[in-house]
Amino acid sequence: MKKYHIETLALHAGQVPDPTTQACAVPVYRTTAFNFKSTEHAANLFGLKEFGNIYARLMNPTNDVLEQRLAELEGGAAALSLSSGTAAIFFAVTNILKQGDEMVAANNLYGGSYTQFDSLLPQYGINVRFTPVNDFNAVEKAINEKTKAIYIEAMGNPVLDFADIKEYSKLAKKYNLPLIVDSTFTPPTLLRPIEHGANIVIHSLSKWIGGHGVGIGGIVIDAGTFDWKDPKFTLYNEPDGGYHGLRFAHDLGEMNSLAFILRLRIVGLRNQGPTLAPDAAWQFIQGVETLALRVKQHSENALKVAQFLSNHPKVDWVRYPGLESDPSYPLASKYLKGGFGGMVVFGIKGGSEAGKKLVDNIELFSHLANVGDAKSLILHPASTSHAQLSDEAQRASGLIPELIRLSIGLEHIDDIIEALDDALNGKEL
Ligand SMILES: *Cc1c(COP(=O)(O)O)cnc(C)c1O
DSSP states (O other): OOOOOHHHHHHHTTOOOOTTTOOSSOOOOOOSBOOOSSHHHHHHHHTTSSOOOOBTTTOOHHHHHHHHHHHHHHTOSEEEEESOHHHHHHHHHTTTOOTTOEEEEESOOOHHHHHIIIIIGGGGTOEEEEEOTTOHHHHHHHOOTTEEEEEEESBOTTTOOBOOHHHHHHHHHHTTOOEEEEOTTSOTTTOOGGGGTOSEEEEETTTTTTOSSOOOOEEEEEOSOOOTTSTTOHHHHSOBGGGTTBOTTTTTGGGGGGHHHHHIIIIIIHHHOOOOOHHHHHHHHHHHHTHHHHHHHHHHHHHHHHHHHHTOTTEEEEEOTTSTTSTTHHHHHHHOOSOOOSEEEEEETTHHHHHHHHHHHOSSSEESSOOSOSSOEEEOGGGTTTTTSOHHHHHHTTOOTTOEEEEOOSSOHHHHHHHHHHHHTSTTO
16 A cells, blocks of 8 residues: 555545445444344354454444554554543553553653552552653663563653653563553654554543544554563463453464454453543544644644743743753654644742742633643643642652643644733732
8 A cells, every 4th residue: 555644644544435425524433233244244253253343342433444544643553442541551551461460661651640550550460660761770670570561651741751762662672571652742743653662552532633622532552563472471372261262362363463452452342341432533533634734833832932931031940842952852852753742841930839820820721631732721730630649759750849731732822922921920920
């Protein structure tokens, strides 16, 4: 098949005109189940001898377009959509690890991921060892015979430290571990982690991929590059009692390279049910169509905001990976193409209290806990999204109490800057 550019794939990949109606847009298949053509057809579908639709907990043609499109955008082999980014993370991790296993993760993760790993996974007997991002000695020390995966965010939330994906990938290869990358802050028009050695890529679709703040969803993309035959991956090498003794690393024939994503569908979706509704999948498809344009504009606006804030007398410090003075700049400029993303974080003189006042005063920006909307958003993470973390975990992840997080939207840049300037010059500050 012709190798199209990412802007083209975002509009066309995974879709053929609807065979019944010739509809141009992807239809929403609002159905719970699909008719079998015959008892033989039904048996083949259940026996994985033939691919096709059975029941909408497991697959839906609308979701299928989204999955194929994201797999192509990321340069992966296949993908699976789930009901949220959080579900995508949980089911991806527990599709590899079971009781007694361990994972090594960077410590600068999205607050919800950190909490899931730190306090929920231990309830399943899974232990996560957190190491400072890009501290490869610490990563190597944390790896032992129980370790089954390495987990990072390409650009950490909220401090925007950039992970050296290639170096993580080298260690993952050395110890024969899959590298999982949450790339939510770096959509595929900026970064394709698989090109740098990631085996599994995760997105919260709720953010830039959807792009309009209208729905919750997640997706897991499998590069199809990891060989699960090492007996330490017991979930892939021992017969699965839930699927008449299938050994996922061995018994899938030509599809052995897709063992991870097939298992995620067959065990994750089928037996645990975190399905993405087709209406939400359809909304995310609309978002994907304009992803390249939006991300470019988000990045352009965010850079201008970062430059404006850097020169503002009321501002103490600014972090944006696209500022040449930023500690993330060397890695971000090595990995990112065509922009540095839409996130800017900063602290103002007067610390945490002044920061909260700014959030209360600012116009135009929506004060809420989300990122990646077309609108500009503002949040004080230490008292909200990351408040459930202990002071120690906050400090370890680099979260400074006065940090204010901006997700820069698509409004006219002059209006965005004026709103920030007015709020910074407000009487209370
Ligand atoms: C929002 C977010 C998630 C969680 O996704 P939901 O769709 O909200 O469940 C995971 N990782 C990162 C980096 C996020 O920003």
